[in-house]
Amino acid sequence: MLGGTEFVGYAVTEAALARGWQVTVLHRGHHEPPPGATSVRGDRLDPAGLAGLGTGEWDAVVDTWSAAPSVVRDAANALAGRVGRYVYVSSGSVYTYPSPAGHAEDWPVVEGSPDAGDVEYAAAKRGGELAVTAAFGDRALLARAGLILGPRENIGRLPWWLSRIARGGPVLAPGPRDLGLQYIDARDLATWILDAVEGGLHGPYNLISPPGHTTMGELLESCKRVTGSDAELRWTDPGPILAAGVQPWMDLPVWVPRGELYDTLHQGDVSKALAAGLRCRPVAETVADTWSWLRELGGVAPQRPDRPVLGLDPEVEAKLLRR
Template sequence: MLGGTEFVGRATTEDALARGWEVTVFHRGRHEPPKGVASLHGDRTAEGGLQALNDGEWDAVVDTWSSAPSAVRDVARLLDGRVGRYAYISSRSVYQFPAPAGSGEEAAVVGGSPGEGDDVDYATAKRGGELAATQVFGERALLVRAGLVLGPYENIGRLPWWLTRMARGGAVLAPGPRDAGLQYIDARDLATWTLDAVEQELGGPFNLVSPPGHTTMGEFLETCIQATGSDAELVWTSPKEILDAGIQPWTDLPVWLPPGEAYDMMHQGNVAKALSAGLRCRSVQETVTDTWEWLQSIGGRAPQRPDRPVVGLDAETEAKFLRRRPG
């Protein structure tokens, strides 16, 4: 496991351990890995940072890297001949925008290169990582194109922000439409499917997210209220009102996108291929409740990846908007 101490990597490591697998975690040492792994330290961005991987053989590697594709290229080349399969956790962001509703793995992708450094955007970096893994491992490279990822250990802040906001109670800006379907993947379901796919010796790209309409915006927010036991009151608001106020979808109001091209691409993707390969998605109630329990267990403050912006509408802006809103 390249990484293995945070969010998707940690969920994958814990799933592998639960299967009785022998797991080696290669990480920088900033966070403790789950108990029971063999721990190797190194920094794949530093000169000589892969030295700990110079020896050893593994049946498979799972790589969650999301920055310079050259880091994927370098480690794939180093492990060539000593690893059976290479599972790269990519992203549905690799598809050219706007990918229409119902698009599957055949949709056009962005450009990318295995040798690119740090100065590339997220989509280009992920596509370059895919190419790097495929360049070395060919059909033995599994490209897991994850959608929106939620669940315990989240270090992006989307679901933790909504849970924290609901726990605070009071009137809550709820972005409509209430019945808008949401697609996401619980990190644990992502982990389970990925390791199952490794066992099945699958290769190539797979969209990994729940089916369209797995839940709705209304059910998602109501479940956050139920999980926290708060007295929060949802104030359902039209997309136009929100956008006219300068409140940003996805960043100010995590998970939410107004109807349009971005919504169609993010929440209307085709996942038939992954479903036919065994994808199973737990309920939104389980994802939300488990995330709240985890958040409370660590003191209520979620970890934040330093390379990602902090998400969520600040309390003053929300209160100001609700005061001015007619009715």
């Protein structure tokens, strides 16, 4: 596991250990991997960062890297002769925008280079895909994940909603409440990846729940239920929210009104992954387990330093609620 101490990497490592697999985790040492994993220190931005993996053979490697594709290239080239299969956790962001409702793995992708340095997110993920494919060919598996939620989330989407609703009082609830959502629990993503490794799968797969797996209403009601909050969800049409300058996805995490962005983020075709065994747990379970984890941390979720802090300004929310 290249990285395995936070969110998706941790989920994959933990799930592999639960199967009795022997897992080696290369990480920088900022956090510890799950108990039972072999820990190897190394910073992949350092020219000598892969030295700890200089010897040894593995059945598979899982890589979640999201920055410079050249880092993925170097790892793939270094491990190509000693690893059976390379799983790269990519993103649906590699598809050209806008992606229509029902876009599948054959939808056109953005340009990318395996030799690129720091580039924007979509190009970085596409460059990583190209790097892995060049080194591993049909032994490369590209897990194009969509919105990822669940315990250990360090982006701040579901933790923000849980924290906001736990505070109680009137809560701006972006409508419509029956708006269908697509996401994947990090643990379901991890399970599918490990099954795919065992099954010898290769190539790209969209990894996200079926469209409409849950709704904004079910998501926020689940948050209210697990927190025991007295919050009053005030459902509001998109028009006034957008007119106030509120940014979908960023100010109100997970939510985007119907349109091009909605089709891109919440209307992808996942029939290929479902046929290959993808199973997605109910949203109530994801919400409850995330709240339990958040409470263990004292209510303060970790935040990735390379991602913006999400959530609606309380003053903006109060102003909209007064209207």
